[in-house]
Amino acid sequence: MTPQAPEPRRQSPSASGTRPQPPRTSGTGPASASTPRPPASLDGTDPIPKPRTDPTPTQVFPLPHRDGLDPIPEFADLRRDAPCTRIRLPSGDRAWLVTRYADVRLVLGDPRFSRTRATRGSGPRMADVPTLADSILAADPPVHTRLRKLVAAAFTARRAEAMRRDIARLVGDLLDTVIAHDRPADLVPLFARPLPLAVICDLLGTPRHDGDRLDAWCDALRSLTAIPDAAVTHAVGEMTGYMAGLIADKRRRPADDMLSVLIAARDDEDRLTEDELVSFCVVLLAGGYGTTSDRLSGMIHLLLAAPERYRHIRDNPEAIPTAIEELLRYAQTNIQANLRVATEPLTLAGVDIAEGDAVMAINSSANHDESVFDTPEQLDLTRNPNPHLGFGHGVHHCVGAQLARVQLQEALTALTRRFPTLRSAAPATWKSGLKTRAPRTLPVTW
Amino acid sequence: MTPRPPTPSSNGSAQGPTHAHVDLDLCIASGICAATAPTHFTQAPNGQARVRPDAPPPTTPAEDAAALCPVEAITLTRAPAPHPPPKST
Numbered sequence A: 001m002t003p004q005a006p007e008p009r010r011q012s013p014s015a016s017g018t019r020p021q022p023p024r025t026s027g028t029g030p031a032s033a034s035t036p037r038p039p040a041s042l043d044g045t046d047p048i049p050k051p052r053t054d055p056t057p058t059q060v061f062p063l064p065h066r067d068g069l070d071p072i073p074e075f076a077d078l079r080r081d082a083p084c085t086r087i088r089l090p091s092g093d094r095a096w097l098v099t100r101y102a103d104v105r106l107v108l109g110d111p112r113f114s115r116t117r118a119t120r121g122s123g124p125r126m127a128d129v130p131t132l133a134d135s136i137l138a139a140d141p142p143v144h145t146r147l148r149k150l151v152a153a154a155f156t157a158r159r160a161e162a163m164r165r166d167i168a169r170l171v172g173d174l175l176d177t178v179i180a181h182d183r184p185a186d187l188v189p190l191f192a193r194p195l196p197l198a199v200i201c202d203l204l205g206t207p208r209h210d211g212d213r214l215d216a217w218c219d220a221l222r223s224l225t226a227i228p229d230a231a232v233t234h235a236v237g238e239m240t241g242y243m244a245g246l247i248a249d250k251r252r253r254p255a256d257d258m259l260s261v262l263i264a265a266r267d268d269e270d271r272l273t274e275d276e277l278v279s280f281c282v283v284l285l286a287g288g289y290g291t292t293s294d295r296l297s298g299m300i301h302l303l304l305a306a307p308e309r310y311r312h313i314r315d316n317p318e319a320i321p322t323a324i325e326e327l328l329r330y331a332q333t334n335i336q337a338n339l340r341v342a343t344e345p346l347t348l349a350g351v352d353i354a355e356g357d358a359v360m361a362i363n364s365s366a367n368h369d370e371s372v373f374d375t376p377e378q379l380d381l382t383r384n385p386n387p388h389l390g391f392g393h394g395v396h397h398c399v400g401a402q403l404a405r406v407q408l409q410e411a412l413t414a415l416t417r418r419f420p421t422l423r424s425a426a427p428a429t430w431k432s433g434l435k436t437r438a439p440r441t442l443p444v445t446w
Numbered sequence B: 001m002t003p004r005p006p007t008p009s010s011n012g013s014a015q016g017p018t019h020a021h022v023d024l025d026l027c028i029a030s031g032i033c034a035a036t037a038p039t040h041f042t043q044a045p046n047g048q049a050r051v052r053p054d055a056p057p058p059t060t061p062a063e064d065a066a067a068l069c070p071v072e073a074i075t076l077t078r079a080p081a082p083h084p085p086p087k088s089t
Ligand code: HEM
Pocket: A127, A129, A130, A131, A132, A137, A220, A221, A222, A223, A224, A232, A236, A282, A283, A284, A286, A287, A288, A290, A291, A294, A333, A334, A337, A338, A435, A436
């Protein structure tokens, strides 16, 4: 593949560090009077015809779907040739696609990039769907700080460790069911989905038995092209209504759980609004369930795809935490990212970004940046250190990261111990048209 | 809502903590503290947190960062008093 695009002209070294810079005074500076660079097509062959209204060439987004979790070659091309490139979103709006590690980390960690401006008011949007603007994931500091402080103590590494025993028991119960199952068995519905569902439901204090509805909603929320915007909007409405119902129930019967804590923060201390309460719970449920379930099934797929990987962690259970970090790094699950909007003009990867521009910083591409990871295209289960951005970075760094790690560690430890001969029974089938890639089915035998 | 830095008090005995410390054995480089309290924390090239050399005594954002750290790596302490405290405790 020989991409035709020249390096974007470097105006200054790629910005680094997270210190807020003083606003520049004169618009976007001299380089904004750029002669447009020739279009870079993703497959390196035909230049993409550029729309007359847009001075900058525009990449196709989303990228063509590929089953599996292996590195996406288009991202490697972009990291090399166009690390900050113009894309057209499914909504028709424009955004900058950012693919290198240093730039992704900067966008996620720098207060000049706002999630609030990407979710409230008018501005570039991924699609014509609700943005859950009252949720923690849509808030900038100091609102974000206020919301996150309500749950931070419940999600520390220490608290996640304290949940390990219960999680191990849950894993054991689920694997009992798998053992009793006919072979081949599909590990997605038998294992990868019910584990994180039970963990997040128990933590929140909500019923475990609505998994099928939650699955449908979570996949709908993750739709890029799979379903129409109206169907996404409908799913968000249903999920919000479902959560509002659970909150009403819990108000009548408070218990020792996170939902009750958040309700008390609302009703007794006025530390969040009713909309913030509902949105918070929706994000916790959606963020805690589908993500972890997709990662768990994806990891098992990758381990079974090359049996020596599975044998490695089976024979070295103490190596499982390190292996999980590498699986989180390697698996190119998330093929897009939540948009951020620049609150002032700035330069990123040598490209001028205007105030109000949307930026999509792809953490899964950063995780394959050749300048940070040696032979990133290789899955090296012993890789260490491993500063991957699989849980994001900056204020929105995944609040459930420690809990997700404990679940994944217990899941893979028990799976390899109890199923030493586990192997794939047929190729996995894959979800498609979503913002994340993940197995739909994972047939195994033993 | 942006908290102001505290006014330095003339006798040097500021209210609240005077010192921030990051335990690098614990820090997982989440980037939360540097983004929450950029005047107090920055990031080393490997992403781990550093207390800024020029950091003022911890203010509300620094306390927020300590509360948000997922691995409880940030401690805020009072500097030892240079002289015996005026009042007995
Ligand atoms: C309205 C409810 C929403 C909830 C509860 C929600 C929840 C979350 C949470 C907690 C995350 C962070 C974890 C993660 O990276 O997955 C996240 C990221 C993401 N959100 Fe949302 N979000 C919402 C709106 C949307 C919408 C409307 C879409 C798509 C149309 C969407 C698609 C995504 C995707 C694809 C990610 C990254 C997924 C991944 O890495 O696995 N979200 N969302």
